[in-house]
Amino acid sequence: MCYSNFNDIIHSIINMDADVITIENSRSDEKLLSVFCEGVKYGAGIGPGVYDIHSLRIPSTEEIADRINKMLAVLESDILWVNPDCGLKTRKYTEVNPALSNMVAAAKLLRTQLASAK
Numbered sequence: 001m002c003y004s005n006f007n008d009i010i011h012s013i014i015n016m017d018a019d020v021i022t023i024e025n026s027r028s029d030e031k032l033l034s035v036f037c038e039g040v041k042y043g044a045g046i047g048p049g050v051y052d053i054h055s056l057r058i059p060s061t062e063e064i065a066d067r068i069n070k071m072l073a074v075l076e077s078d079i080l081w082v083n084p085d086c087g088l089k090t091r092k093y094t095e096v097n098p099a100l101s102n103m104v105a106a107a108k109l110l111r112t113q114l115a116s117a118k
Contacts, residue, residue: 023048
């Protein structure tokens, strides 16, 4: 879901019984995740965007890892899907490839950290 009033419709989303939803998250600076800080439980998969694809700036691995850690503060690791905000088709391959490479590196780094913490 891009640029929706996600927090206002979360209970309808839960009732949809979707396996996974993806939401715009990075442009809103994680504000859409505040509903989970308020105690709303979502049991299916959720993919809050970890970087803004509308920006020409390529986020670093560390920046993306930091965003994922913020998400893990309010979401269980077993429901979190790591993905960019929607709209990749608006970018050129030369812009997308390094950003996605950094996103994958951040996900691998955090998976390793989570596994060693168990």
